[in-house]
Amino acid sequence: MADTTTQAIPTWRNRIDGAWLFSVSLVVLVALFDRGQLIPTLSFAAKALAGTAPFILFAVFAVAYLKATGAENLLARAFEGNPARMIVMAALLGGLSPFCSCEVIPFIAALLAVGAPLGAVMAFWLASPLMDPAMFAITTGAISPEFALAKTVAAVGLGMFGGFGTLLLANTPVFANPLRDKPQVGGCCGVKQPFSARPVWTFWQDPVRIATFKSTALENGVFLLKWLTLAYVVEALMVNYIPANLIANVLGGNGLGTVILGAVVGMPAYLNGYAAAPLVAELLDQxxxxxxxxxxxxxxxxxxxxxxxxxxxxxxxxxxxxxxxxALSGSVLAGMVWQITG
Known part of the structure; x- marks a missing residue:
């Protein structure tokens, strides 16, 4: 009897996604402690999702197309040539690529193992999590096209900042023998030789690539839906319960302090770029x-x-x-530039 219970608990937990559970928990708490706000909260989240739906659909199908065609194989070209060119190309491709960490890890591990310059790898690492086609679409819908474009430029700029910084400091103790003794080359996607094939742009002629398109579209659709649902529920609660003047007093103004505070708060508090966009939009409004x-x-x-x-x-x-x-110093620099020009 005890064995059955012990085995059932992990199975039950594994079936529940944390983002969905958090969203439902917030709604239940509102229903229990402030029932009058339940319908407004649900209505706010539903309307926000409906308004973002065109951007979600574009993001889902754009990523599915790029994945089905094998466009991620173009990444390998960023790490060919002289170091300065590699850093620029790695930052550009990192800031635009829509591919997951489980593919990036074995790819980067293989490059580092054969001696690829750490500066180019650093450029890719810094730029990669900041922007991709899906995130650009969601940020455009939630905040503005100008902010999405500025964030893309900042992602590429941060990549080059870190890449060239690493190149300049390559001979210092910080970057001597950078690899762990046993770097983890594996990945959750099971990619053994990542990014080694040529893209096939007419993917619909291949049943395997069609299946990849369908599975990627479904996975990304569910991913975006769950995180944006959570973001819009939290946004509704922010509108109702956080005074606008509090946000304005803490994170308002044009000084350097607010930019630094935004970076310092963002590092530990961040969920992901998709959920962050609508929340930042509400914070901007406040x-x-x-x-x-x-x-x-x-x-x-x-x-x-x-x-x-x-x-x-x-x-x-x-x-x-x-x-x-x-990341911290580059984000503050990007914030100050956007503060002046945005």
Whole structure:
């Protein structure tokens, strides 16, 4: 009897997604403690989802197409040529690629193992979690096209900032022998030789690629739906329960302090770029400064758990600390630039 119970508990927990559970829990708490706000909260979230639906659909089908065609194989070209060119190309492709960490980890591990410059790898690592086609679409819908474009430029800029910084400091103790003794080359996608084939743009002629398109579209659709549902439920609660002047007093204004605070708060508090976009939109409406919003999203994206794990799994702690240092300082710089120009 005890054995059955012990085995049932993990199975039950594994079947429940944390994002859905959190969303439902918040709604239940509202129903229990402030029933009058239940319908407004649900209505707010539903309307927000409906308004974002065109961007969600575009993101889902764009990523599915790129995945089905094998467009991720173009990433390998970023790491060919002289180091400066590699850093620029790695930052550009990292800031635009829509592919998951489980593919990036074995790819980067293989490159590091054969001696690819750490500067190019750092550029890719910093830019990769910050922007992709899906995130661009969601950020455009939730905040604005201008903010989405500025974040894309910031992602590429941060990649080059960290890449060239690493290149300049390559001979210092921080970056000497950067790899762990046994870097984790495996990945959850089971990719043994990642990014080694040519893209096939007419994927609909191949049944396997059609299946990839369908599965990727479904997975990304569910992923975006669950995180945006959580984001819009939290946004509804923010509207109802957080005074706008509180946000304006803490994260408002045009000073450097608010930009730094946005970065410092963003690093530990970030969920992911998809959920963060509508929340930042609401914070902007409540008085958060443009610069703080940008630094929050840049610093938080680089330090989010999936992005950080991809780095931590492969390099020594001092290189990981440099990664976070580039993220924090680069996010503050991006925030200040957006504060002035945005």
């Amino acid at each position: 008085g958060m400064s443009n610069g703080a919003a940008m630094s929050f999203m840049i610093a938080g994206g680089v330090s989010s758990i999936p992005a950080a794990i991809a780095v931590w799994a492969l390099v020594k702690p001092r290189v990981f600390a440099a990664y976070l240092g580039f």
